[in-house]
Amino acid sequence: MRILIVEDNRDIAENIADYLEPLGHTLDFAVTGPGGLQLATSNSYDVIVLDVMLPGMDGLSICRALRERGETSTPVLMLTARDQLDDKLMGFAAGADDYLVKPFSIKELEARLKALVNRHERHGTSDTLQVGTLHFDLGTLRAERDGVSLELNPVQRKLLEVLMRNSHRVVTRDELEREVWGEDPPDSDILRTHIYALRNAIDKPFADKLLQTVHGTGYRLTEPEDSRN
Template sequence: MEHIDHILIVDDDREIRELISSYLTKNGMRTTVAADGRQMRSFLEGNAVDLIVLDVMMPGDDGLVLCRELRAGKHKATPILMLTARDDELDRVLGLEMGADDYLTKPFAARELLARIKAVLRRTRMLPPNLQISEAGQLLSFGDWRLDTVARHLIDSQGTAIALSGAEYRLLRVFVDHPQRVLNRDQLLNLTQGRDADLFDRSIDLLVSRVRQRLGDDAREPTYIKTVRSEGYVFSVPVEISELRP
């Protein structure tokens, strides 16, 4: 049976919820709507979805708070596309920092929202074809860390799993599959986003900052991801590959 993408729409504006739901349904998707964080949590307690469309400006817990909550819970790997009524770079930065996979400013064309949803789903389900990766089902070890390529999370020296957003995993995977090689921002955008890349110039720098934080890397004197002035970034430690044990 063919899979039908299930989209959860979280927005306090009923008209926008219904408009998005109607358009996505007409284009072959299944939708569920929620007016706030409480309704979102209630639905997600017993249900999984393929992507969450999450409004930033909502009463109570806003979209940024909810995004951070989702990234810390059992739905940490679910793609999130954030909406906001403000064309404010700070919101865009915060959304990416909290773990959103893409960002769209209101007002928007329903066709563009659909295109972005499809692009995020494609990026989530497959690594870009131009990215040469190591075999699936392996642990990639470097320094004090291991990267689980099946669960897509970091494991520290104590064996504790550290959750990664989809964007964080893709960027870190690029680095560990190309260690000790300088990669510029355009290359990183292409390798992590493919032709669907539609992010502003600072997005890679923000992602690098987030991944450094996950690794406990000091941005001023990083151990793992070093900045090469006027060129880009380099993953500066060797990587060892081992098989994942069941």
Template sequence: MKLLIVEDNRALVANLFAYFEARGHILDAAPDGATGLRLASDNHYDAIVLDWTLPRMDGVQVLQELRRSVRKDVPVLMLTAKGEIADKIEALRIGADDYLVKPFDLAELEARLLAQIRRASGRVTDARLQICDLVMDLSTAEVTRDARPIALQPATRRLLEVLMRAAPALVPRERLEEVLWGDDPPDRDLLRSQMHVLRRAIDAPFASKLLHTVPRVGYRLAATATPDDRENE
């Protein structure tokens, strides 16, 4: 998953990066509310971890703006030292999906974020992602189409999961490159090669095509193509 951490405590941010990056997640960080809101507006994130007390714009203001005009659907988990029931109710009332009081366990934070991401996607039921007859079992990492097993390498499977979670929306090339290579993508267009492998696996043996390309922009999974889509690029 790709996370945005909006938190002004540098030591805590360093701990979050060390834990989540070691487990294969991608993180961005903002030291204040205004920067966090800008990053949330300019980028796609699977979830946002938002501190309550922040410089320039506090967490409540950031959350209200997110829900009003920027990312209405992104899961937001608030981190705070405020532990009173009234504070929790207020956070949930203004649009937080979850609430965790400092200090907290990193494994619990990860589990809560993954649960919120699953709930945010209407395509996830019983730990499964499904687009038409294409199914990914998140508990076993098995992929099938029309009940036929599809063998994928781990990198290609990660790309497919990101596309399935976003479907039918377009996923920018930059987002997919981050999934594979983080902040240091290769100079050569290796993403195109990876997408070619994925297309051969999930589309080539079947009559209908699910993986579509918007040249130089990104990729999407959908039952039907749009005028901008290409199926073989």
């Protein structure tokens, strides 16, 4: 993998390099926000690692700028010392694909980066997901069904992306919680609340229902039977 690491903590950057480079990965480094943005827009990378707190320009602003400029096909993993739900939601809203809280295992970082790259390659370069008449543009974060724009918050958009990418199968509750909140999901049953709101947005105004509850397991987003025949 060719990886861009934007991290101003030199110890962390060196630890990442010491682990990843002997494994055959090619790494570029930036220690400031503007420097990271310049490298990200002038080179091609398989994945980008962005620290949130950077001198000159924070990681959220960099990620947002990349998405707004159309650099939407490169997966982005955010690094932060702040393990708060609001911080994670801000990262996803800015266009990040994953979120890792410091301190972290370099082994876990590599595993997450590989998963992001594999998922990206599996789905090709298309930035639009489709299930039936439901479309979700990953670049603009715009969702619509039957041409009707759907209003979704950042958590609902992340849930929708995961469900649409896995529309061939049931996605478990644990998987959904891990995708949205990482390894530290909230104690309350907030997932059920967000699924309820997502269902109201994508299904309630329409005759055919796409979002199915598989009791005791999780959820599945799929086309109506008659549209698959």
